[in-house]
Amino acid sequence: MTSFADRTTTRDPATNPDQLDALEAEAVHIIREAVAEGRAPALLFSGGKDSAVLLHLALRAFAPARLPFGLLHVDTGHNFPEVIAYRDAVVRRRGLDLVVASVQEWIDDGRLAERPDGLRNPQQTRLLLDAVATHRFDVLFGGARRDEDRARAKERVFSVRDGFGGWDPRRQRPELWRLYNGRLRPGENLRVFPLSNWTEEDVWSYVVRHAVELPSIYFAHTRAVFRRDGMLLAPGAWGGDGEDLHTRTVRYRTVGDMSCTGAVESTATTAEEVLREVRESVLSERGATRADDRLSESAMEDRKREGYF
Amino acid sequence: MTGTLSDVRLLRLATAGSVDDGKSTLVGRLLLDSDSVFADQYDALAATGTVDLALLTDGLRAEREQGITIDVAYRYFSTATRRFVLADTPGHVQYNRNTISGMSAADVAVVLVDARRSVQDQTRRHLATAALLRVPHVAIAVNKMDAVDYQADRFTQVAEDVLGCAWQLGVADPVVIPVSALAGDNIVRRSSTMDWYGGPTLLEHLERVPVTPIRSTGGAARLSVQCVLKDDGGAGDVGRSYAGRLTSGPLAVGDEVVVLPSGRSTRVRALGKLGAPVDSAFPGDSVEVTVADHVDVSRGDLIARPAAPSLVDSFRAVVCAVSERAVRPGEHVLVKHGTRTVRALLHEIHAGLDLASLRYLPGLGAVAGNDIALVTVRTAEPLPVEDHADDRETGSFLLLDPDDGGTLAAGMVGAATDRRADDPR
Numbered sequence: 001m002t003s004f005a006d007r008t009t010t011r012d013p014a015t016n017p018d019q020l021d022a023l024e025a026e027a028v029h030i031i032r033e034a035v036a037e038g039r040a041p042a043l044l045f046s047g048g049k050d051s052a053v054l055l056h057l058a059l060r061a062f063a064p065a066r067l068p069f070g071l072l073h074v075d076t077g078h079n080f081p082e083v084i085a086y087r088d089a090v091v092r093r094r095g096l097d098l099v100v101a102s103v104q105e106w107i108d109d110g111r112l113a114e115r116p117d118g119l120r121n122p123q124q125t126r127l128l129l130d131a132v133a134t135h136r137f138d139v140l141f142g143g144a145r146r147d148e149d150r151a152r153a154k155e156r157v158f159s160v161r162d163g164f165g166g167w168d169p170r171r172q173r174p175e176l177w178r179l180y181n182g183r184l185r186p187g188e189n190l191r192v193f194p195l196s197n198w199t200e201e202d203v204w205s206y207v208v209r210h211a212v213e214l215p216s217i218y219f220a221h222t223r224a225v226f227r228r229d230g231m232l233l234a235p236g237a238w239g240g241d242g243e244d245l246h247t248r249t250v251r252y253r254t255v256g257d258m259s260c261t262g263a264v265e266s267t268a269t270t271a272e273e274v275l276r277e278v279r280e281s282v283l284s285e286r287g288a289t290r291a292d293d294r295l296s297e298s299a300m301e302d303r304k305r306e307g308y309f
Numbered sequence: 310m311t312g313t314l315s316d317v318r319l320l321r322l323a324t325a326g327s328v329d330d331g332k333s334t335l336v337g338r339l340l341l342d343s344d345s346v347f348a349d350q351y352d353a354l355a356a357t358g359t360v361d362l363a364l365l366t367d368g369l370r371a372e373r374e375q376g377i378t379i380d381v382a383y384r385y386f387s388t389a390t391r392r393f394v395l396a397d398t399p400g401h402v403q404y405n406r407n408t409i410s411g412m413s414a415a416d417v418a419v420v421l422v423d424a425r426r427s428v429q430d431q432t433r434r435h436l437a438t439a440a441l442l443r444v445p446h447v448a449i450a451v452n453k454m455d456a457v458d459y460q461a462d463r464f465t466q467v468a469e470d471v472l473g474c475a476w477q478l479g480v481a482d483p484v485v486i487p488v489s490a491l492a493g494d495n496i497v498r499r500s501s502t503m504d505w506y507g508g509p510t511l512l513e514h515l516e517r518v519p520v521t522p523i524r525s526t527g528g529a530a531r532l533s534v535q536c537v538l539k540d541d542g543g544a545g546d547v548g549r550s551y552a553g554r555l556t557s558g559p560l561a562v563g564d565e566v567v568v569l570p571s572g573r574s575t576r577v578r579a580l581g582k583l584g585a586p587v588d589s590a591f592p593g594d595s596v597e598v599t600v601a602d603h604v605d606v607s608r609g610d611l612i613a614r615p616a617a618p619s620l621v622d623s624f625r626a627v628v629c630a631v632s633e634r635a636v637r638p639g640e641h642v643l644v645k646h647g648t649r650t651v652r653a654l655l656h657e658i659h660a661g662l663d664l665a666s667l668r669y670l671p672g673l674g675a676v677a678g679n680d681i682a683l684v685t686v687r688t689a690e691p692l693p694v695e696d697h698a699d700d701r702e703t704g705s706f707l708l709l710d711p712d713d714g715g716t717l718a719a720g721m722v723g724a725a726t727d728r729r730a731d732d733p734r
Contacts, residue, residue, distance in 0.1 A: 033535055036536045
């Protein structure tokens, strides 16, 4: 990838803003607009780097006032323990409200059945929609970026969803100028993606510049992994028993369900080193690490139509 | 100092063209040859046999099946000198609203013309849209030069046709470039077969074109208030600031400002940029403003450094329909302008744009579909609108459906104002 020269040299953002400042200003504008137009917003917080940056931006958007909304996490029950610990630490330190919708609880009490393939990512949708209904959320902030996937590249910044959370790409509202239209009919809700125009490199550049804290698994560590479909997975209920386990020095590029999130071999132990690797990478973020997007060419589109994040 | 700001910001470009002009292929070529495609994405395409560059952006199943672009796709790439946000918009007439969306935010519009077919109805529509939205720069890519044997004569003829049309429509700064997206000529790499062409490649042009400010005249500041922030530790007005995005400026501490619609004057006592105090702010910045006097300010208000715009409750505008739903004269709508939404009615439709003659003709009964019309809008409360030619931000608005909230039309305030709100008529 061609990359902008590193701009972490001495730079006064007040007088010499760069593209990252421009992206930040745009994201804050979007967050403020959605909160002003909405009634009951919530931020989808997975503990991943995108939602961490999004939370950081939201806190800055309303400082010194308190964050005017809480967090919602749909927990598949297969999350990395480091990520859950990070989530809880952030919530405690910032004094935030957190709603957790647990896939494990739903499976335990019979509201959901485990899929034969053991994947729990597709099952998050039902819990998400249930949480929206229970808490009457009308605006959900997500950290999705358009550079992640071809279907996501078609997503609006303000995305209107029907009562079933469904996304219909043919019926999307035109997005004109910076006039975000957040008006809804009863039963509809809004997904808002302030990081739409950010790339993976932007997110890491922001993490470096603003020292955004992230879960430890984003940085190189040694871990027992097994290889499946060309990906390095951590062992668990989804496998790793009979398969060959190897100890490798790895980090995660995305943080999701452990059953379908692959690690990459890396020795990057700081955000600066990760950023350098991101700039040199020839593989896309999801292509390298996400089994759920490999199910079919339209995996993401299909999940979005059903109300996925 | 401020002169360097625009250079480092993002350049937003939108592509437009008729069906089968090879637009998605051109975008794919731009991404591929600028080294912006990941290996696994390329391999996924290569696995299907011959590499179809259009599939890099046509991400929906229906798009791949039908070989067309239905919705805007956004792509991101950068070169050594600039960062780009690209909106790839559909060519089908029925998805024209998406072309308008893509162009509304664009610094540059890239309009494709097929070298074999020259100017089509859609070409006129796209050029008209670019002109109305005042996209600062328009690059016309005459594509499929490979299909006309790279002939200079053919290019000259097509360039004359399309430039004639662009000038008649008032397109700003049109530049014509002969390309072949399929073969890769003059997109990123200079063509070896068109040595008769001495101008820039498309990418060279995109790297050099200056980013034009939202406002055509300097000196004025505009900020639509998004929300009021209260410092929980502060008492009364002490901890109260007004958050919003500065669309033109700069704005500095100590500046005299006017708050609209109240018309009250005050002074900027403090400025914050995401919580950090600053002395001045520049266009594009998201900021927090604290004012010196006890002035009532709320969401929807405009903070302006004089000369402040006048308040009007009736104005002429050009509207581009973006919905199938027809709006007739006398019908109630909502106008969204800046951060304010007010009740309004479409008072009168004066004329509709005829694409064949490129003239506004009277007799249009309703605004719907892909209509472009000259109208008068009346609002229930006065708005600080400005002429779109002076300020692309305060000069633009949306018409919304009051029942379902859908967006009906994109509006550009034109021919100034008919009547001032304080006019006793």
